[in-house]
Amino acid sequence: MLPANTFDLKEFSATLFEKMQDINPGIAEVELYEFRYGLATLNLSLDDWARVALEAPEQIESRIHAREFYDTIQIQPHVDGRIVLDATITRLTAMLLVGIANGAYTIEWVNRNFYFDIRGFYFLTRTHYFTPPVLAHFCGKPYRQFEPKQTSFERLQDVGYKQFREANAQVDELFIASVKQLIAAKGTPILLAIAGPTAAGKTEIVERLRVAFAQDGQATTSGELDNFFTDRAYREAHGIHSLGKQAFHFELLEQSLRDLCQGKRITIPRYDFFYATSSHDLDGKLKPDGVPIAVEPAEIIFIEGNFPFLIPEIARLIGIKVVYLTDDPVRLKRKWKRDIDYRKKYEPTYFRNRYFKEQFLMAEKCYLPQLQMCDLAIDTTGATLWATPAVAEILNRG
Numbered sequence: 001m002l003p004a005n006t007f008d009l010k011e012f013s014a015t016l017f018e019k020m021q022d023i024n025p026g027i028a029e030v031e032l033y034e035f036r037y038g039l040a041t042l043n044l045s046l047d048d049w050a051r052v053a054l055e056a057p058e059q060i061e062s063r064i065h066a067r068e069f070y071d072t073i074q075i076q077p078h079v080d081g082r083i084v085l086d087a088t089i090t091r092l093t094a095m096l097l098v099g100i101a102n103g104a105y106t107i108e109w110v111n112r113n114f115y116f117d118i119r120g121f122y123f124l125t126r127t128h129y130f131t132p133p134v135l136a137h138f139c140g141k142p143y144r145q146f147e148p149k150q151t152s153f154e155r156l157q158d159v160g161y162k163q164f165r166e167a168n169a170q171v172d173e174l175f176i177a178s179v180k181q182l183i184a185a186k187g188t189p190i191l192l193a194i195a196g197p198t199a200a201g202k203t204e205i206v207e208r209l210r211v212a213f214a215q216d217g218q219a220t221t222s223g224e225l226d227n228f229f230t231d232r233a234y235r236e237a238h239g240i241h242s243l244g245k246q247a248f249h250f251e252l253l254e255q256s257l258r259d260l261c262q263g264k265r266i267t268i269p270r271y272d273f274f275y276a277t278s279s280h281d282l283d284g285k286l287k288p289d290g291v292p293i294a295v296e297p298a299e300i301i302f303i304e305g306n307f308p309f310l311i312p313e314i315a316r317l318i319g320i321k322v323v324y325l326t327d328d329p330v331r332l333k334r335k336w337k338r339d340i341d342y343r344k345k346y347e348p349t350y351f352r353n354r355y356f357k358e359q360f361l362m363a364e365k366c367y368l369p370q371l372q373m374c375d376l377a378i379d380t381t382g383a384t385l386w387a388t389p390a391v392a393e394i395l396n397r398g
Contacts, residue, residue: 007050013039016101023100023107024116026155038121039097042090052098057109060095064113064125067364073357076350083349085122089356093122115329119157119336120352127328127363129379134371142379143387143395146170150330150381158337159330161204168380172205175378175385176212178395182320182375185394188218188299189261190319193308195370197362199331199338201380202324206302213300221298223260225305227269228253232276243365245311252284257317260301267292307366309373321374323367327381328359 017035021027027035063069074086096114099105114123149167153159165172183190192209196202210220228248229235240246249269259266270279270293279290286292309315326334332355339345346354371377377386387395 193303196324219298222302
């Protein structure tokens with residue numbers, strides 16, 4: 001910490017501006033005065049900047065790798081009637097900025113553990129999806145890898161779907177061909193589950209798979225796991241977490257999937273996301289005012305949701321398990337374009353807090369466990385397709 005009267009904010013920001021270009025190349029696309037606008041959004045006084053206390057890198061790493069750190073993040077903290085950036089996020093960002101400017105933190109260490117979002121003007125912790133257990137699941141190496149094209153996004157502040165699709169073209173085409181080959185080997189009807197974080201590209205790749213199957217004369221249908229949720233009021237009153245099977249009309253879910261695999265037409269619950277209520281009661285029976293969803297039989301049944309094969313009873317029914325990934329910095333850029341610019345879905349600072357909080361928690365609870373049990377994993381940022389030995393053997397026959 002320095003005395004406030006010795007801290008020169010202009011000198012600090014000029015030094016930081018130059019060094020931050022090695023953290024995020026997109027900084028080179030803005031002017032120094034624009035960079036200073038971003039610093040001002042942290043709402044820190046000259047005295048605040050002077051008194052930023054730096055922690056040792058090891059201490060920071062210990063905190064950001066613990067779930068308790070993210071549990072404390074507030075999504076909607078208010079000051080003077082408006083949502084502000086959570087104080088913990090602000091402190092972390094300020095500490096990293098000061099440490100970068102004075103050389104206490106190396107560029108390599110910062111980039112290994114964090115990424116900087118220009119539009120949000122804050123640091124977020126980096127998720128490493130391919131951990132040693134995940135790599136061991138795939139015997140240590142990808143099935144196939146292409147030249148990564150998402151490097152072209154590094155200087156951008158947001159990413160539209162057209163750019164995203166073009167960058168992923170090769171690995172997506174291989175994935176679609178691989179799924180076709182697996183289905184030909186396994187037979188139909190078959191349940192195909194694709195898990196992955198928000199804005200990773202799941203919705204778009206599922207739609208492209210539907211088109212590809214239709215061109216081959218194969219019918220598809222889908223069942224969204226979220227439609228099997230019980231009323232939220234009931235879950236909250238009984239402390240039921242949304243990841244457990246207790247959160248669902250579970251017997252109805254399991255039977256519905258079995259019936260679809262036998263080529264039967266079924267009706268499933270309809271979950272109203274606005275009112276957070278189910279069309280069915282706790283006994284799995286249709287409420288008097290409930291309107292179920294009809295699902296026609298098909299050769300390929302998509303199972304949609306964040307964690308389609310975390311529940312063992314459901315996982316056993318799924319014929320092909322897929323995790324479709326895109327690195328967090330790219331997904332965040334996609335969400336700025338999609339959810340803020342186009343959908344106007346979130347208040348921006350609420351969005352910043354929520355994204356920071358949820359990425360670590362969702363990776364820990366949903367995606368890392370599913371990566372250790374899936375058949376295929378697609379990493380669009382790395383332009384790689386990963387396959388288990390059993391799946392690779394089938395693909396190599398072609």
